[in-house]
Amino acid sequence: MSAHLCPDLEVLFAELEEGEGPALDHAAECEACAAVLEDHRLLEKDLYRLADPLPPPTLVASVMARVAAEPVPQRREVWSGLAILMTSLVGGLGYLVLNDQALSRLGTGVASFVVEGRLFAEGVLSGARALWSTEGLAVAAILAFLLVTSLAGLKRLAGSAPTPSEA
Amino acid sequence: MADDAVPLPWKADVQAARRGDPSAFESLVRSVQRQVYGLALRLLQSEAEAAEISQEALLRAYQNLHRYDDSRPFDLWVLAITRNLCLDLLRRRTKVRTEELEPMKEVLPSGEASQEEGAIAREERQSLEEAMATLSVDDREVLALYYVQKRTTKEIAQILGCAPGTIMARLFRAREKLRKKMTTEEAPR
Numbered sequence: 001m002s003a004h005l006c007p008d009l010e011v012l013f014a015e016l017e018e019g020e021g022p023a024l025d026h027a028a029e030c031e032a033c034a035a036v037l038e039d040h041r042l043l044e045k046d047l048y049r050l051a052d053p054l055p056p057p058t059l060v061a062s063v064m065a066r067v068a069a070e071p072v073p074q075r076r077e078v079w080s081g082l083a084i085l086m087t088s089l090v091g092g093l094g095y096l097v098l099n100d101q102a103l104s105r106l107g108t109g110v111a112s113f114v115v116e117g118r119l120f121a122e123g124v125l126s127g128a129r130a131l132w133s134t135e136g137l138a139v140a141a142i143l144a145f146l147l148v149t150s151l152a153g154l155k156r157l158a159g160s161a162p163t164p165s166e167a
Numbered sequence: 168m169a170d171d172a173v174p175l176p177w178k179a180d181v182q183a184a185r186r187g188d189p190s191a192f193e194s195l196v197r198s199v200q201r202q203v204y205g206l207a208l209r210l211l212q213s214e215a216e217a218a219e220i221s222q223e224a225l226l227r228a229y230q231n232l233h234r235y236d237d238s239r240p241f242d243l244w245v246l247a248i249t250r251n252l253c254l255d256l257l258r259r260r261t262k263v264r265t266e267e268l269e270p271m272k273e274v275l276p277s278g279e280a281s282q283e284e285g286a287i288a289r290e291e292r293q294s295l296e297e298a299m300a301t302l303s304v305d306d307r308e309v310l311a312l313y314y315v316q317k318r319t320t321k322e323i324a325q326i327l328g329c330a331p332g333t334i335m336a337r338l339f340r341a342r343e344k345l346r347k348k349m350t351t352e353e354a355p356r
Contacts, residue, residue, distance in 0.1 A: 010339050017335070043346050046295050047314035052205025056218050059204065063196050063225045064189065072187035073232040 006033050013040065177241035185232050192232075196225050199242045202316055203249045209311040210253040210304055220256060224249040239325070246326045250308065257304060298348040306341035313338055 007023035012033065015021030027033035071079070095102055131140065177198070183191035203224055208217035228235070228245050235244055299307060312318045312326060313334075320338070324331040 009343065010336065013339055013342075014335065039346060039350075040342075043342065043349065044314070046291060047310065047342075047345075048317075049292060050295070050315045052201050052315055053208055055200045055204035055221060056214075059200050059218060059221060060193060060196050063222050064193055066222065066226050067189065067192060067229050070226070070229060073185045073229065 178237050181237045192229055199245050203245055206246055206249055207253055209307050220252050224252050243322055243325050298345055302344055306344055309337045310341050
């Protein structure tokens with residue numbers, strides 16, 4: 001076969017990986033392509049013979065010496081969490097202490113919560129009483145039960161979702 | 168599920184190391200040190216720098232052990248750290264130090280079969296190593312991971328942080344460059 005009909009080498013090698021294809025069929029009858037494949041086979045054979053060099057014998061000891069000076073990873077995580085929490089707490093408190101307006105707003109907020117909280121509780125109680133007298137509570141409970149069981153059933157049917165690491 | 172049955176040999180050691188067990192981390196270091204050093208040496212082409220970067224990579228792995236997702240292979244994670252450190256160092260280098268190619272001749276040909284092999288085979292492997300050393304970092308890393316460390320394209324993609332589909336094309340280009348270098352080397356003989 002003439003050389004201009006020979007397939008692209010990338011296609012040929014891709015088919016070689018897959019084990020079949022028109023380019024590979026062509027190579028079986030083309031001397032030039034067969035020579036390229038033979039070259040490739042010999043190169044791969046030599047490449048596969050290469051091995052990683054041995055690391056210096058002191059590598060493990062040097063790493064472990066440096067590791068010994070480091071904090072335990074789990075404790076590091078706890079400490080970083082605590083540091084973030086403390087920083088935000090100190091920041092918030094500092095803002096309140098240094099800013100009179102913010103402090104007075106906080107006081108007003110607490111006072112209004114106490115006053116309005118009573119009103120809110122009274123509202124909830126009167127709503128519940130109304131539901132009880134019209135038997136609406138029983139209907140709401142049945143509807144909520146039906147919703148929860150249907151959602152649970154759907155979740156079971158869909159199977160457990162993969163964790164972020166599996167995804 | 169099929170994935171549930173895959174054993175995770177590094178998991179117990181990782182968990183123990185996270186709790187502060189040094190022998191568990193030492194076992195992890197021993198299991199990956201050759202691959203880590205091998206990759207670093209092929210990328211940096213300097214024994215001293217490769218040893219330094221290997222140490223640094225393993226230390227970073229320990230420092231970030233709480234962030235490591237232990238459902239992924241530990242060796243791939245450490246190799247990715249090693250590669251990033253090597254690339255950082257290569258970027259910092261102001262010029263290519265070609266004189267460092269010389270020690271490679273003594274360092275890299277360390278295949279297990281070297282005693283049984285004849286002088287011709289050793290010579291061939293040496294010339295292959297030398298030809299490989301003249302390739303770009305991108306070409307060297309993909310060849311080293313695929314042929315020397317016998318990684319799959321999927322694993323290489325995880326280490327290099329790219330799509331698995333691009334690995335075969337990169338491998339093809341690197342191999343072709345190597346083949347041409349080998350052919351031009353052999354031609355005058």
